[in-house]
Amino acid sequence: MxxxxxxxxxxxxxxxxxxxxxxxxxxxxxxxxxxxxxxxxxxxxxxxxxxxxxxxxxxxxxxxxxxxxxxxxxxxxxxxxxxxxxxxxxxxxxxxxxxxxxxxxxxxxxxxxxxxxxxxxxxxxxxxxxxxxxxxxxxxxxxxxxxxxxxxxxxxxxxxxxxxxxxxNAQDHDIHSAYVSHISHISSFCLALSVMDKEKDEKNILNMAGSGFESTVRLAKSNKEMWTPIFTENKSNILAVLNDYIEKLNSFKSAIKEDDYEKLNDLILQANGIKKILN
CATH class of the missing domain: 3.40.50.720 (NAD(P)-binding Rossmann-like Domain)
Known part of the structure; x- marks a missing residue:
């Protein structure tokens, strides 16, 4: 063959x-x-x-x-x-x-x-x-x-x-890909950009980066020739996911800003539910 x-x-x-x-x-x-x-x-x-x-x-x-x-x-x-x-x-x-x-x-x-x-x-x-x-x-x-x-x-x-x-079916596949894979790469790219912007003023920040940072930002090494087309071709699904993701980020931002321990605990506990899926 x-x-x-x-x-x-x-x-x-x-x-x-x-x-x-x-x-x-x-x-x-x-x-x-x-x-x-x-x-x-x-x-x-x-x-x-x-x-x-x-x-x-x-x-x-x-x-x-x-x-x-x-x-x-x-x-x-x-x-x-x-x-x-x-x-x-x-x-x-x-x-x-x-x-x-x-x-x-x-x-x-x-x-x-x-x-x-x-x-x-x-x-x-x-x-x-x-x-x-x-x-x-x-x-x-x-x-x-x-x-x-x-x-x-x-x-x-x-x-x-x-x-x-x-x-x-293809439609469901593309929606799930946006939530599980594509948003993970966008998150990693954004974290890498944020850290590199900050490092211009605080050069020691990377010395403090542990395994959590390394695993989260690993995907930011990914190839632009592959990922730029993915983001544009799955545009509608990714934008829907981004809107939801930004909403969750704003929930954390608001809770931290207001010293709302109860809200922070609730957000983290909800997120912990992922353990039942991944374990």
Missing amino acids: ILTVIGIGLIGGSIAKELKQKKFCNKVIGVDSSINHQKIALNNKIVDEIYSFKQAVQMSDIILISIPVDNTSKVLKEVLDLVDKQIVFDVGSIKEKVIQHVNAHPKRKNFVATHPIAGTEFSGPEAAHIGLFKGKINIICNKEESSKEAVEKISELYHILGMENIYM
Whole structure:
């Protein structure tokens, strides 16, 4: 089986590397606009060969699209225009717009919309590694719009990576992504900006930063090429989440300003409820 990876970064590269090791495919072809990414992917044996977009699609059995979400819809349509029986899947964290873009495509059933919930703050093929997906969740969206064979093959692929597949409609997926993932990154970016602004006057602040700060701000190292498109493509959901988040921040601000211990205790106790979900 031949796998083509369009976009050889952390996610695409890690999938390719592990599927090769586990013999799911016997060849991986890479497609990437960056010459540097091509060289790293070849040198690190993430891919076996680099081909042009059209050649790679035509030679493959499965095509993975792992590129920034603002370009996924366009590239997906171009891939579907070229396929015959090949299976196509993407890994982006925005699903509704992508699916809508190809709803009427005659090869729509060849496409499976997926979102593996895995990653790090690092990016590029040099960050790709085996084990990234083990024990994590993969979401398959609108599976009834894909062929049974395509869903089964992509589900098998993710099981081989050590993931559990769950199913969701695209609209719900994008709302949940905004609340659970996208707002976390915005919070981290904002905290990093606030601390760096403050550090101009108080240079010792980072010396006092403990593990809590480090874990909260870790996501601020994330790649702008990935996250700026996510924020703009999931705009309506993220704005709704931000309004709610800002309301909660203002509740804390008001309670602190007014020395309202009871209100602060109540807010913290409510937030502690997350332990029941995460434990």
